[in-house]
Amino acid sequence: MTSGNGCLNRAEGAGVTRTRFAPSPTGFLHLGHAYAALTAHHFASTGEFLLRIEDIDRERCRSEFETAIFEDLAWLGLDWPRPVMRQSDRMAAYHAALDRLAPLTYPCRCRRGDIRAALSAPQEDALPAGPDGLIYPGTCRGRPMSDAQPDDVIRLDVARAFDALGLDRLSFRDEAILPVEDHGMTREEFLGGIGDVILARRGMGTSYHLAVVVDDAAQEIDLVTRGKDLFDSTWIHVLLQRLLGLPTPRYHHHRLIRDDAGHRLAKRDDARAIRHLREDGATPADIKAMVGL
Numbered sequence: 001m002t003s004g005n006g007c008l009n010r011a012e013g014a015g016v017t018r019t020r021f022a023p024s025p026t027g028f029l030h031l032g033h034a035y036a037a038l039t040a041h042h043f044a045s046t047g048e049f050l051l052r053i054e055d056i057d058r059e060r061c062r063s064e065f066e067t068a069i070f071e072d073l074a075w076l077g078l079d080w081p082r083p084v085m086r087q088s089d090r091m092a093a094y095h096a097a098l099d100r101l102a103p104l105t106y107p108c109r110c111r112r113g114d115i116r117a118a119l120s121a122p123q124e125d126a127l128p129a130g131p132d133g134l135i136y137p138g139t140c141r142g143r144p145m146s147d148a149q150p151d152d153v154i155r156l157d158v159a160r161a162f163d164a165l166g167l168d169r170l171s172f173r174d175e176a177i178l179p180v181e182d183h184g185m186t187r188e189e190f191l192g193g194i195g196d197v198i199l200a201r202r203g204m205g206t207s208y209h210l211a212v213v214v215d216d217a218a219q220e221i222d223l224v225t226r227g228k229d230l231f232d233s234t235w236i237h238v239l240l241q242r243l244l245g246l247p248t249p250r251y252h253h254h255r256l257i258r259d260d261a262g263h264r265l266a267k268r269d270d271a272r273a274i275r276h277l278r279e280d281g282a283t284p285a286d287i288k289a290m291v292g293l
Helices: 031-043 065-075 092-102 113-119 158-165 187-193 208-218 233-244 276-281 284-290
Strands: 018-021 050-054 107-109 153-156 169-174 179-187 198-200 223-227 251-252
Touching: 018 031, 018 158, 018 223, 031 251, 031 276, 050 065, 092 107, 092 153, 092 158, 092 198, 092 208, 092 233, 107 284, 153 251, 158 187, 158 233, 169 233, 198 208, 208 223, 233 251, 276 284
Parallel strands: 018 050, 169 251, 223 251
Antiparallel strands: 107 153, 153 198, 169 179
């Protein structure tokens, strides 16, 4: 197991800080989740640590995994206010945000195969991809929302969004890098590296990006701690925050916990599940040692 330097730096100017850990109950928590939860809890030691259940993917979420989340985190010694926020209870808030963004959105009927076909060329070895998957080529851009069908996804027209804000560049602060560093992305970089993101997925009525932005604002989260694999998603979130008139929190994109081959842990890595490590006799101190804390 490789984890790197386990030292956590106190976020600059943190004072009283409100953080959150927001897992999806689609499998058992693994060592990477343990590190993420412990990191968020660490930065909230003078403030408040919240737990949020991100269960908008109703097809994959299971009650037994949600129960295990509560049990595993409590076993690690973490505590949080009850009741917890569940995204499945907040569809009205996501729909309200989507309504506000409606002038800048369009319905899209394209499936992954359609996008792949539109992007492919005989001489290309790899298709352009960003934090939201393949970068959408804009096939349905320009379709009015009045043309939306039940099986469409809803996308943000990023070019019009930047125009509406009068912006050429987005920025946010990443406090995982000391001294604190301001990061910036131009409009052209966003269009070329991310593209028109999905705000409402088929069968969900929202998306991870829209829901997390609305929920962080509702819970008054002022420091978002999460893995470096979500760094590029932050550009999407900052853009949505600006469009919805919501505050942009500080960010701390921490290292990832990887297996001995250097691969990032996923829920399919059942051997690294906290539940199974507990059953094999591991203690909370053992878990912290495994992730370099």
